[in-house]
Amino acid sequence: MTRVVLQFGTSRFLQAHADLFLHEAREAGQDVPPVVIVQTSGSAARAGRLAAFSDPAGFPVVIRGLEDGQPVERRIAVKSVARGLSTAGDWAEVVRLFCEEADFVLSNTGDAGYAATPGEAKAGLGIGTPLPSFPGKLAQLLHARFQRGGRPLTVLPSELVNRNGPVLKAIVRGLAAEAGTDEAFLAWLDGSVVFANTLVDRIVSEPIEPAGAVAEPYALWAIERAPGLTLPCEHPAIVLTDDLEPYERLKLHILNLGHTVLADIWQADGRPEDETVREILADPAIRARLDAVYRDEVVPGFAARGMEKEARDYVGTTLGRFLNPYLDHRIADIAGNHALKVERRLAAFLDWAGTPAPVLSSIVNRVAA
Template identity: 30%
Template sequence: MVKTLSRANYPDLPFYPERMIQFGEGNFMRAFVEWQLQQMNKQGLFKGSTVLIKPRNQGMGPRLDQQDYLYTVLINGIMQQQLVNDREIITSVSRLINPYTQYDDFLRLAENDELEFITSNTTEAGIAYDPDDRLDNGPQKSFPGKLTALLYRRFELGKKGFTIIPCELIDRNGEKLKEIVCCFAHEWNLGESFLKWLDEDNIFCCSLVDRIVPGYPHDKATELEQELGYEDKYMVMAEPFLLWVIEGPEWLKERLPLAKAGLNVRVTQDMTPYRERKVHLLNGPHTAMVPLGLLAGLETVEEVMTDPSFSRFVNLLIENELIPMLDLASEELRSYASAVQERFNNPSIRHELTSIFLNSISKFKTRLLPVMQRYHQEKGQWPELMTLSFAALLLSYRGDRLQRQDSPEVLAIFDEAWSDQGTVAQSILSNSNLWGEDLTQLPGLVESLEANLRQLEVVGSRAALEHRIGVM
């Protein structure tokens, strides 16, 4: 019988003082932020740990406590054409506080002068205003409410502020979090002095995170425990690739020396180009491959990338239609695109196309439509491959070939369009509720989509795709 991962069984593992507070204790952050703290600690660059805060009164329970907040990160995949298979016990978590049962302990964090960073990942819905939150009804329901209460206690004690780096996957996350905190400060009548301290003594950074973290390896857990020699109920699997872009002051590079530790972390004055690069070069190809791949009978991203025709489609899409439309240096874009394609080929991660297919209309609108429009503006024609993917998306939302996964409102729009005797593209593109504008006003787009739809219907997804990549 294997032993349990604990400090009793591994007494030589180091302890570090608490220097960071983290709202959120899930797989992603433990394999992203805490893993990065570990790399800095091993080089003597940070010498700190993080205290985790449960954002909701559910989720991870006492098991992590029974493991003395130790757990294993398993890095599996391909990086720079090399197979990576690393295992590491993470020692950068000090404890977990549940504010729903330990509210005084939560507020007492404000007393610790060594704590200087706050990170978070409370899901995209976490940075939200809750009108029922009050200062005196702690614990507050929302993450911004709890954060405001902690910051106010810190202010009352006359101490320095924090550097706050939210990791939720929403655009301008730091600005939106600060906006809600300031809203609570006004509503709770916390005073102008507190608002001034919030603005002058605290830094709310916007950030972009990128790492695929499948989480606990259920299918390999027993095998891995035999390999590791201990039981770990909170081991986390992650890919080798990592990127953290933080929009913040230059001094952050020294205070949080992630890049100095050799990690792929960028501190910048403007993260917009990096966000566009990720959205269009990572998420964009995902979105483009899904309807065509599913209609051709493929199931996973790996199958797409090992299929000669579909992998060529992805390569040409990135090289000819996406990279030329982005504003970063082409060398940097190609390096990132190469890393993306390595990630798509990761045999350790089964990434289902059906999971990416969820809410594909809003994804296409964000990830590919702006690039299509810029391409048309600059070249006077619609990009062949993105337009084919767009048509395949419209066809896949007819509902007779694939199981659609979207809101009832979106599905109702498509049901009505496909039941009409008129042109489907005309009906769908004119609906500004879907796209935020009337796309029929874009010259030639309706006609191009209709031609692609006819070809998809007659010859099928694979043949239509192969026709496109054969003539480019």
């Protein structure tokens, strides 16, 4: 039986995260299915990247930074990816692979990747033409798999959305309802498809063209246990947990929140276009502002939730990652979709913590205005 991992999204993040883990697991002798990467955006600028995914020599991932205080640099030729496809040009093959060969689905479709187009499924979930949004396409593919008697499937989303698996499943169910599908399909979704709740964590600072990336040594793929969950491999960076929320809160409301605070300062002050996280924090005044946000607003919020020690430790780890002297993480890359990130990272923290946070509140109020 032919098996594949079908990955939606060509992001450099997954190249240096899940794709690298799968490669390393294969190198260690595990029976890991090959990855087929599917571009969902239709961007012509990604054509070269798709072609590069089909190169049997693989694509480069450079791990650069500090491990136990010592500088490291490793260059790996990642060979877990077999080829690249596009929903715009290869839809029939994407449908075939999804229905017949996929055991796992990975996704990383950006901060707005779950935004379904209003009314897109009203005409049904037929597979003649792909629907506009990623959830719409996923609903079509799942419905086609159901109709063809497809075997169970695990969906492993990696978008930075709180409870990403359940959220994605709810959107797919909503599209199925909009399309008027019968209850048998919804029952199959509940019984045969696991939408895993996951958290990914690694700073991937720059692309290598046409495919590949530069990333820090730190990496985490935390996945919440669920009935029927299966994984494509075992890896030291993969952690199975009974409760994902502590991992989510620490990353979203410390590392990601810190990035967004810096992006807000960068935008408001009109700082250099190519400035990196390390460079902006070399300004003592800005470092003091970020330290104050962590010390006076973020850690007290976690303390109110019984997570003070975990937060203090993670702040220390995060600042070390921000100051990595071997990584050039551009603020301009972080600043994309700023309003949405402020909502998910800062406003969600304020709602969750319920403690005074005047600086964070001012950012939320100004961006929302």
